[in-house]
Amino acid sequence: MAMKRSRTWPILTVIIAVLVIVIALPQNKRTFVPSFLQSAKLHYGLDLVGGTQLDFRISEREMREQVESLKQQIEDLERQDAAPDRIAGLRAQMLAIEDQQRGIVEAIRTVLERRINALGVSEAVITPSYIGNEKHLLVECPGVVDTQECINTVGKTIKLEFKEEYTEASEEYDAEVRESAAKAIGRIQAGETLAVVGEDLSDELGMGFENEREYFYDELHTGLEKLWKMDTTTGVQKIEGSLSVPERNSEGQISFREVPGIFLAEVIKPREKKARVIISPPLALEHLADTEEGATYQMNENVTLAEDNSIQNTLLEMNIGDIEPVSVNDSESQILFLESRTEGNEVMEASHILIAFEGALSADESVTRTAGEALALAKELKIRIDGGESFADLAKEYSDGPSSVEGGSLGEFGRGTMVPDFEAVSFKLAEGEVSDPTETQFGYHLILSDRAPDKKPDLVTYDALTITGERSFERADTLAEAVEGHKIQREEDAITLRMLFFSLLPTGWKDTTLDGKHFRSATVTLDPTTNLPVVQITFDAEGGELFYELTKKNVGKRIAIFVGGDLVSAPTVQTEIPGGIAVITGSQNFEEAKNLAVDLNTGAIPAPIYLAGQHTVEATLGAQALKTSMKAALIGIAILMLFMILIYRLMGLLADLALCVYAIIFLAFLKVPLFLFSGQFIVLTLAGMAGIILSIGMAVDANILIFERVKEELRKGKLFQTAVDTGFQKAWPSIRDGNVSTFITCVVLFSVGTSIVRGFAATLGMGVLISMFSAIIVTRWLFGRIANSPLSHNMKLFGVKVAKEEVVENV
Structure with a gap:
C-alpha cells in the first residue's frame, strides 16, 4: 500500500501541474486541448477593457402604498369587528409585501444578471449601494460601449398591466388627478426631489415626466412661459396648462390636440445662450443671408417654369424638399430649396349647347322631351351650325345649360374638370371645330372648341440664397450640404426644466387590480385561427379570479394589455374567460413573440428601476490602463526577483522559482470559474491588479522569514x-x-466594500492562499532537492559565513 501511495501522489501532482500550465497558456496556444480547456480566459473589468457603467435606483413607492393601504383596511376591519380570518388574510398579504421589500435588492439583482447574460456579458458586476433612504444597483458591463443598447436591455421595466376602457372626462376623474398632483407635491415638501417623484410616477397612465430638457421659448408648453424669467432658487412650481399632442387620423394625416393638465416643474438651469440647430431650410437660408458675406435671400412663390436657364432647369429636375446648389455664372451661384410644385395641366376653352331630356341629371322640371327627341334636335342644330348659323345665338335660344346666357361659353378648364365623356370629345377638337352630339348624364352636347388644348407650365414655390464673389459655387455647395445635414445653428436663449405632467383628459384606459404580481408564466403558442404566434399568460389563483371578473364586467368592450408601459394588445371581450389564462396577440413573427415571452418570464421585476447615472469608459482608455498595470507588475516582479538573488543567493533563486509557480497557478485560477463548476468568474480590475501585486510581495515576505x-x-x-x-x-x-x-481583512473588505474594494479584496485573498502554498510547499520541496546535492555543503551559496572550526567540527 505504501508503494502504491508513493506513486499515486507524484502522478496526481504531475497531472495537476500539466493542467495548470495548459490553462495558464494563452488561448491561441491551446488549440490542441479539449474544448472545455480552450475556453478558459481572463475576464477583464470595466476599467481595463472599457464598457458601460449604469446606476439604477429602485423605486419602492408602490410597495409602500400597498402596505399603507393594507394597514388602513386592517384598521377599518378591526373597528368594524370583522371576521378574524379576513383580518388575518390582509395581515398575511402585508407581511408578504414587507418580506418582498426586504429582499427586493437581491431579487432585482438576479433579474438584471439574466438580462446582462442576454447581452453576452459574463464579466458584469452588479453591486448594491445605498444613498440615504434610496436603494441603488451599480451595474458594470465590461466590453459594452453601446450605452443605449445596454440601457434598453438591462434597464427596461417589464411591467404587465391590464386596463379597462376609459374615455370620458368626469368630475371624479378630475378630482383623482388633482389628488395625485397634491400627493406628489406633499412628497416633495417632505424632502423628496421632483426627479425621484417623477420617475416613480412616469409609468402611470395620464402622466408624463421629463427629467431634464432644454426649451427654447417657442418650444415651451402652454402655461410654462412664466418659468422663462425664473431661476433655480424658485423651486418646484405647480402650473395649470396644456400639452400639444400629435394625433394621426384614419387617413394617416397628423394633427395636434391640446391636452389640459397640471405641471409640476422646476428650473434646472436658468436662461443662457445655446446653439440651436435650424431644421427649416428656408429659415436656415435666411440666417445664412445675415451671416455670410455676399449672400442674399429671396422667396419665390408660384413661379412659372418656362425659361430655359440653369436655375429653372435645375428646379425642373428637383423633388419637393430637395436642396441643390446651382451656378449662375462665374461669380454668382444659388442654393435652391423647392417648397412646392404645381404640375402644369392641359387646358382649353370651349362652348357648348346642352339639349336635356326628361329624367337627365339636373334637368329642369319644364323639360318634357324624350331622349330620342333631344338627340334629333341636337342633330338638327349641328346641321344649322355647319350651315353657317351662329353657335352663340343658337346656344342662347336652345341650350338648357346655365351657360346659355353667355352664348354657351364655359371659359377655360383643364383635364379632370368635366365629366369623362365630355372631356374625351372636347380635348380632341381643333380650334373652331364643333363636335357631333355627345351624350352625358346631363343630356346631349354640341361642343365648340374656342381654343385648342395646350399645356400650362409648372408652377413652383422655392427659396433661393444667392452667393456672389470668388469661388461662389464651391461656397454654395458647402453651405447646401450644411443646410441639408442640419448643421446650421444660431444662438438663442434656452432654459432647462424638469417637468411632471398630470393630464386632466382621460387617456382612454383605466387601471385595474389585475397586474404583474399575479403573473406566473408566459409561453409562445400558435393561434389556431390566424396561425400567427401569440403569447399565452398564466395567472395564479387570485389572478385567475380577477381576470374572470374583469372579462365578465367588460363583455363587448376592450381590455388593454400593457407590457413595459406599451400597449401591445387591446382585444374586445366576447365572453367571460375562466381558467386564469390570457392571450397577447399582435406579434408579427415567432421571434417577436418569443422575445416578449422571454421579457415577461425573465424580466418581470417586483419594483420599477430608473437610471440615475451612466458612465462609459472607452476601450482605448481601458487598454492603456491594462498596459500600464502589466508594465508596473512586470517591473516590480523583476526588481523583487533580483533583490532575492542578491541577498539570499541560491535560496533567493529558489524563491524566484517558487514565485514563478505562484504566478502560473494564480493565472490559471483567474481563468477558471469560482469553485471550478460555477458560472461566476473573477473579474480582473485595476484594484484587482493592485491586490495581485501586493500578494506577490507578501509571498516573498513568507520566504524571507523562512x-x-x-x-x-x-x-x-x-x-x-x-x-x-x-x-x-x-x-x-x-x-x-x-x-x-490578512485573509480575515480581505473577507471583511469583500463583505462590506464597494465593487472596487471587493475586486482588491478578492485577488489579494486568493493571492494569500496561493502564496502560502508556493512559499511553504513549493519552496520546501525545492530545498529538499538541494539537500540531496553537493550544493548544500557550500554555505556561500546561501549567503552564510560560518567559522572554519565549526565547519570542520560538523563535518
Missing part, C-alpha cells in the same frame, strides 16, 4: 536539511498569523 531562520540555523553549524526543517518550523507561526490576519 530564509532568515534557515540562515540562523546554518550559522550554528547545522546540516542543511536540519537547518531547513528547523527554519520552516520556527517561521511557520509568524507566516500563519500574518496571512490569516
Whole structure:
C-alpha cells in the first residue's frame, strides 16, 4: 500500500501541474486541448477593457402604498369587528409585501444578471449601494460601449398591466388627478426631489415626466412661459396648462390636440445662450443671408417654369424638399430649396349647347322631351351650325345649360374638370371645330372648341440664397450640404426644466387590480385561427379570479394589455374567460413573440428601476490602463526577483522559482470559474491588479522569514536539511498569523466594500492562499532537492559565513 501511495501522489501532482500550465497558456496556444480547456480566459473589468457603467435606483413607492393601504383596511376591519380570518388574510398579504421589500435588492439583482447574460456579458458586476433612504444597483458591463443598447436591455421595466376602457372626462376623474398632483407635491415638501417623484410616477397612465430638457421659448408648453424669467432658487412650481399632442387620423394625416393638465416643474438651469440647430431650410437660408458675406435671400412663390436657364432647369429636375446648389455664372451661384410644385395641366376653352331630356341629371322640371327627341334636335342644330348659323345665338335660344346666357361659353378648364365623356370629345377638337352630339348624364352636347388644348407650365414655390464673389459655387455647395445635414445653428436663449405632467383628459384606459404580481408564466403558442404566434399568460389563483371578473364586467368592450408601459394588445371581450389564462396577440413573427415571452418570464421585476447615472469608459482608455498595470507588475516582479538573488543567493533563486509557480497557478485560477463548476468568474480590475501585486510581495515576505531562520540555523553549524526543517518550523507561526490576519481583512473588505474594494479584496485573498502554498510547499520541496546535492555543503551559496572550526567540527 505504501508503494502504491508513493506513486499515486507524484502522478496526481504531475497531472495537476500539466493542467495548470495548459490553462495558464494563452488561448491561441491551446488549440490542441479539449474544448472545455480552450475556453478558459481572463475576464477583464470595466476599467481595463472599457464598457458601460449604469446606476439604477429602485423605486419602492408602490410597495409602500400597498402596505399603507393594507394597514388602513386592517384598521377599518378591526373597528368594524370583522371576521378574524379576513383580518388575518390582509395581515398575511402585508407581511408578504414587507418580506418582498426586504429582499427586493437581491431579487432585482438576479433579474438584471439574466438580462446582462442576454447581452453576452459574463464579466458584469452588479453591486448594491445605498444613498440615504434610496436603494441603488451599480451595474458594470465590461466590453459594452453601446450605452443605449445596454440601457434598453438591462434597464427596461417589464411591467404587465391590464386596463379597462376609459374615455370620458368626469368630475371624479378630475378630482383623482388633482389628488395625485397634491400627493406628489406633499412628497416633495417632505424632502423628496421632483426627479425621484417623477420617475416613480412616469409609468402611470395620464402622466408624463421629463427629467431634464432644454426649451427654447417657442418650444415651451402652454402655461410654462412664466418659468422663462425664473431661476433655480424658485423651486418646484405647480402650473395649470396644456400639452400639444400629435394625433394621426384614419387617413394617416397628423394633427395636434391640446391636452389640459397640471405641471409640476422646476428650473434646472436658468436662461443662457445655446446653439440651436435650424431644421427649416428656408429659415436656415435666411440666417445664412445675415451671416455670410455676399449672400442674399429671396422667396419665390408660384413661379412659372418656362425659361430655359440653369436655375429653372435645375428646379425642373428637383423633388419637393430637395436642396441643390446651382451656378449662375462665374461669380454668382444659388442654393435652391423647392417648397412646392404645381404640375402644369392641359387646358382649353370651349362652348357648348346642352339639349336635356326628361329624367337627365339636373334637368329642369319644364323639360318634357324624350331622349330620342333631344338627340334629333341636337342633330338638327349641328346641321344649322355647319350651315353657317351662329353657335352663340343658337346656344342662347336652345341650350338648357346655365351657360346659355353667355352664348354657351364655359371659359377655360383643364383635364379632370368635366365629366369623362365630355372631356374625351372636347380635348380632341381643333380650334373652331364643333363636335357631333355627345351624350352625358346631363343630356346631349354640341361642343365648340374656342381654343385648342395646350399645356400650362409648372408652377413652383422655392427659396433661393444667392452667393456672389470668388469661388461662389464651391461656397454654395458647402453651405447646401450644411443646410441639408442640419448643421446650421444660431444662438438663442434656452432654459432647462424638469417637468411632471398630470393630464386632466382621460387617456382612454383605466387601471385595474389585475397586474404583474399575479403573473406566473408566459409561453409562445400558435393561434389556431390566424396561425400567427401569440403569447399565452398564466395567472395564479387570485389572478385567475380577477381576470374572470374583469372579462365578465367588460363583455363587448376592450381590455388593454400593457407590457413595459406599451400597449401591445387591446382585444374586445366576447365572453367571460375562466381558467386564469390570457392571450397577447399582435406579434408579427415567432421571434417577436418569443422575445416578449422571454421579457415577461425573465424580466418581470417586483419594483420599477430608473437610471440615475451612466458612465462609459472607452476601450482605448481601458487598454492603456491594462498596459500600464502589466508594465508596473512586470517591473516590480523583476526588481523583487533580483533583490532575492542578491541577498539570499541560491535560496533567493529558489524563491524566484517558487514565485514563478505562484504566478502560473494564480493565472490559471483567474481563468477558471469560482469553485471550478460555477458560472461566476473573477473579474480582473485595476484594484484587482493592485491586490495581485501586493500578494506577490507578501509571498516573498513568507520566504524571507523562512530564509532568515534557515540562515540562523546554518550559522550554528547545522546540516542543511536540519537547518531547513528547523527554519520552516520556527517561521511557520509568524507566516500563519500574518496571512490569516490578512485573509480575515480581505473577507471583511469583500463583505462590506464597494465593487472596487471587493475586486482588491478578492485577488489579494486568493493571492494569500496561493502564496502560502508556493512559499511553504513549493519552496520546501525545492530545498529538499538541494539537500540531496553537493550544493548544500557550500554555505556561500546561501549567503552564510560560518567559522572554519565549526565547519570542520560538523563535518
